[in-house]
Amino acid sequence: MTQLFEFEKPIAELELKISELQKFSAEKGIDLSQEVMTLEKKTALLKKEIYGNLEPWQKVQIARHSERPNFYDYVPLLFDDFIELKGDRLYADDRSIAGGIALFHGIVVTVIAQVKGKDTKENIKRNFGMPHPEGYRKAIRLMDQAEKFGRPILTFIDTPGAACDLGAEERGQGEAIARCLLAMSDYHVPVISTVIGEGGSGGALALGVANVLLMLENSFYSVIAPESCASILWKDTTKAKEAAAALKFTAQDLLRLGVADELIREPQGGAHNNLHQTAEELSQVISRYLVRLRTESPEALRDKRYEKLRAIGSFQEIYDNSSKRLD
Amino acid sequence: MFKDIFRKTKYVTIKSGQTQNRSSNEVSPQKESGVVNRKELPDGLWAKCPKCGEVLFNKNLEENARVCTTCEHHFRISASLRLSLLVDENSFEEWDAELKTLDSLEFPGYEEKLLEAQEKSGMEEGVLTGRAQIEGIPFVIAINEAGFMMGSMGSVVGEKITRAIERAIDLRLPVVIFSTSGGARMQEGIYSLYQMAKTSAALGRLAQNRLLYISVLTDPTFGGVTASYASLGDIMISEPNALVGFTGPRVIKQTMRQELPTGAQTAEFNQEHGLIDLIVARNQMRPVIARLLRYHQEGAQYDATV
Numbered sequence: 001m002t003q004l005f006e007f008e009k010p011i012a013e014l015e016l017k018i019s020e021l022q023k024f025s026a027e028k029g030i031d032l033s034q035e036v037m038t039l040e041k042k043t044a045l046l047k048k049e050i051y052g053n054l055e056p057w058q059k060v061q062i063a064r065h066s067e068r069p070n071f072y073d074y075v076p077l078l079f080d081d082f083i084e085l086k087g088d089r090l091y092a093d094d095r096s097i098a099g100g101i102a103l104f105h106g107i108v109v110t111v112i113a114q115v116k117g118k119d120t121k122e123n124i125k126r127n128f129g130m131p132h133p134e135g136y137r138k139a140i141r142l143m144d145q146a147e148k149f150g151r152p153i154l155t156f157i158d159t160p161g162a163a164c165d166l167g168a169e170e171r172g173q174g175e176a177i178a179r180c181l182l183a184m185s186d187y188h189v190p191v192i193s194t195v196i197g198e199g200g201s202g203g204a205l206a207l208g209v210a211n212v213l214l215m216l217e218n219s220f221y222s223v224i225a226p227e228s229c230a231s232i233l234w235k236d237t238t239k240a241k242e243a244a245a246a247l248k249f250t251a252q253d254l255l256r257l258g259v260a261d262e263l264i265r266e267p268q269g270g271a272h273n274n275l276h277q278t279a280e281e282l283s284q285v286i287s288r289y290l291v292r293l294r295t296e297s298p299e300a301l302r303d304k305r306y307e308k309l310r311a312i313g314s315f316q317e318i319y320d321n322s323s324k325r326l327d
Numbered sequence: 328m329f330k331d332i333f334r335k336t337k338y339v340t341i342k343s344g345q346t347q348n349r350s351s352n353e354v355s356p357q358k359e360s361g362v363v364n365r366k367e368l369p370d371g372l373w374a375k376c377p378k379c380g381e382v383l384f385n386k387n388l389e390e391n392a393r394v395c396t397t398c399e400h401h402f403r404i405s406a407s408l409r410l411s412l413l414v415d416e417n418s419f420e421e422w423d424a425e426l427k428t429l430d431s432l433e434f435p436g437y438e439e440k441l442l443e444a445q446e447k448s449g450m451e452e453g454v455l456t457g458r459a460q461i462e463g464i465p466f467v468i469a470i471n472e473a474g475f476m477m478g479s480m481g482s483v484v485g486e487k488i489t490r491a492i493e494r495a496i497d498l499r500l501p502v503v504i505f506s507t508s509g510g511a512r513m514q515e516g517i518y519s520l521y522q523m524a525k526t527s528a529a530l531g532r533l534a535q536n537r538l539l540y541i542s543v544l545t546d547p548t549f550g551g552v553t554a555s556y557a558s559l560g561d562i563m564i565s566e567p568n569a570l571v572g573f574t575g576p577r578v579i580k581q582t583m584r585q586e587l588p589t590g591a592q593t594a595e596f597n598q599e600h601g602l603i604d605l606i607v608a609r610n611q612m613r614p615v616i617a618r619l620l621r622y623h624q625e626g627a628q629y630d631a632t633v
Contacts, residue, residue, distance in 0.1 A: 162554075162573065164573070164574035164578060164579055164582055164583060165574075165579060165583045165585055166579070166583075166585060166587060166588075166591065168573065168574070169572050169573060169574065169579075169591065169592060170600045171600070172558070172600070172601075172602045173553075173554070173572075173573035173574070174553030174554040174557070174558045174572070174573040175553075175558040175559075175602060177523075177554035177555075177573070178523075178527055178553075178554050178555050178556070178557075178558040178559050179558075179559070181523060181524045181527035181528070181554075181555060182527045182528065182530060182531045182534075182559060184524075185524065185527060185528030185531050186528075186531045186535075201511075201520065201551075202511070202520070202523060202550070202551050202554040202555075202573075205520050205521070205523060205524060206554075208524070209524045209528070221517060221520075222516065222517065222520075223511050223512075223513050223515075223516050223517060223519050223520040223551075224511075224513045228578075229513055232513070233435065233436070246432070246434055246435055247432070247434075247513070247516050248432045248516050248517070249516060249517060253516075253517075254517055257516075257517060257518070259517050259518075259521065305528075306528055306532070309521065309524050309525045309528050310489070310525060310528075312517075312518060312521040312522075312524075312525065313482035313483075313485060313486055313518050313521070313522060313525070314429045314431040314482050314515070314518055315426050315427060315428060315429055315482045315483045315486055316426070316427040316428075316429055317425055317426055317427070318425045318426075318427050
């Protein structure tokens, strides 16, 4: 049974009514096709109305949907081949980050992705998609290889945030993420990052220092989880809905703020409603950017990535001639 | 005991002539009636050490660089005080003080928060940057201001630090950054998050230019600042007992239902886990940094002649 959100219930009710009518008509041999058609039209309109005007919090729910496709769902649809490579050579293999070599539209690429589980068992294995330092260090190791062998890097972001437990602190979570940011800023190969679900704070950004940032249209990417923001602002985690609106973190917001380069269409109601269609859209858009980036020189790739980062932010410069001196 | 006598005088609040920072002379009535941080030091004659409980004469505390004379607990200090304790007199030239923060997300309560922080800290934003000298050796310095929204990093903090690093490359100077921060500033949303990437990328360029970066962690340094420029030093220094980590202890407790062992996330804990090089007491900071700068100065000169 697909997980249904509160805002989807009117649609489900109409769909139930339609199926009841169809059943009734089949059983009694009465022609109700006219009524069914009217209801179907009404449903289509309602869907357009609801899914076309999703609020930030509703998008958060879709992005976190338990059946939302994860990286492994996309692998056979996006790549002609994928060889997964494991471990950071220092401590462990973190299963909340997957990485390896893949064949994408005939091009050999390095792929790094955050992976959430689909059920409790898998989530425990993958730490709910929250990477530890060893995950980030594995990512650096594999991306360094991409640089060495001149392979483009594709990253897929989907995490509530970096792991926040004692082990993560002991092994230098902050350092691992910082090293990832620095490493990614310095590569001479194309880097394309795609947010496919949840982009949770620094833990997500660690894979997001890219030439091109793409976002699935119902994904979000935020400096802080809406629940934590609500807890800090209003001391009330139930106000996450208000925080979601204040943080301006939907794919549409990020496009407007100049952080995301392009949004990728999802099937109506979200990626979980049609994996193949979503994968096809992803494949087309990523491929288009990859073709373009491969024409750039290694130096230009690195410099333009730096310039792109350099331009993110909002401030005002007030010039006055009085030079300020302290002490 | 004298201590007990002093404790009973807690109702007496006498303004000390010597003030903690530039702004405290101009404390507005608004601020006094507003929310005041519990941990904030009183502007009175006495201060109580949060670690050993000793009641200290504020004047003695000032003379000891705000380090407890009994247990050597390092009180949090303002960026301007830290600067004056560290660099050669009259050597500091401030950069980019004209950068002004914008509330571009129209985030609830942000403008008021900024005004409050400016009043409280006497600074325009959460970091002071510029060039200075220690024992005559020039270098680029950045100091987070804890009194400004807990040193959190928004667009201006990220931009000032990035510009300072870029200018250090142009001038071929080493960089020393003192961090104190709660992390990325949520009120500027995704812009704040990407300041982590921006500052880290600039440090990457500094490293390619073979210029030294010393990162000094002071109490507290967390979140997006730990996960960016604060962790990327060629040499990692911390003040004794400073709390440093990625996730704050309260959040770890709430989300993981995990009680942290005593002493977790202190400078000593971080050193034990291989994350920092040196723990340096405040009164030793200037000579230690001077030595490090001097040894790398020779290297830089050698490099320039190649």
